[in-house]
Amino acid sequence: DRDTDKKRIEELLEENMVLEIAQKQSMNESAHLGWELEQLSKSTDLADSEKSFVFELNECASSRILKLEKDNQSLQNTIQELRDASLTSRESNLKFVELEKENQQLSKKIEKLQNQIEKEKQSNQDLETLSEELIKDKEQLQVIMETLKADKDRQIKDLKQENDHL
Numbered sequence: 001d002r003d004t005d006k007k008r009i010e011e012l013l014e015e016n017m018v019l020e021i022a023q024k025q026s027m028n029e030s031a032h033l034g035w036e037l038e039q040l041s042k043s044t045d046l047a048d049s050e051k052s053f054v055f056e057l058n059e060c061a062s063s064r065i066l067k068l069e070k071d072n073q074s075l076q077n078t079i080q081e082l083r084d085a086s087l088t089s090r091e092s093n094l095k096f097v098e099l100e101k102e103n104q105q106l107s108k109k110i111e112k113l114q115n116q117i118e119k120e121k122q123s124n125q126d127l128e129t130l131s132e133e134l135i136k137d138k139e140q141l142q143v144i145m146e147t148l149k150a151d152k153d154r155q156i157k158d159l160k161q162e163n164d165h166l
Contacts, residue, residue, distance in 0.1 A: 005089050012082050016075055023072050030065045034058075 037058050 002089070002093055005086070009082060009086055012078070016079055019071070019075050023068055023075075026064070026068045030068070
């Protein structure tokens with residue numbers, strides 16, 4: 001989009017330069033015609049027909065100058081609109097670049113957070129597995145303790161009986 005905008009702006013600037021050159025040539029032409037008119041009007045030998053011709057030529061030059069001034073104003077407005085559009089486009093591009101950078105930073109943060117979450121999940125799974133193993137070990141130790149307690153009670157009973165017998 002930027003390249004297209006740049007090309008379009010360059011084309012319009014070239015077109016503007018061509019039109020400005022044409023305007024300058026036309027203005028020079030008009031100035032030259034005005035000078036010729038002045039020279040002709042200074043001449044006292046002009047006949048009435050020549051005076052009317054000069055008057056018509058002057059009117060024609062004046063209308064052409066007005067038309068060129070209008071064209072020039074229109075071109076200046078177009079140039080200003082293009083400059084404004086170019087500035088707006090540049091501002092939009094800068095904002096887009098800033099948003100893109102911010103987006104990349106946020107993506108990196110999200111990736112880091114996802115990695116941390118994965119590590120936490122793995123850690124939780126390891127802790128659950130360890131907890132289950134500890135519960136099993138506790139149950140086995142309780143069974144062993146009960147067995148030892150029963151053996152101890154039986155041995156005490158046997159020893160008491162033996163002692164009583166003795």
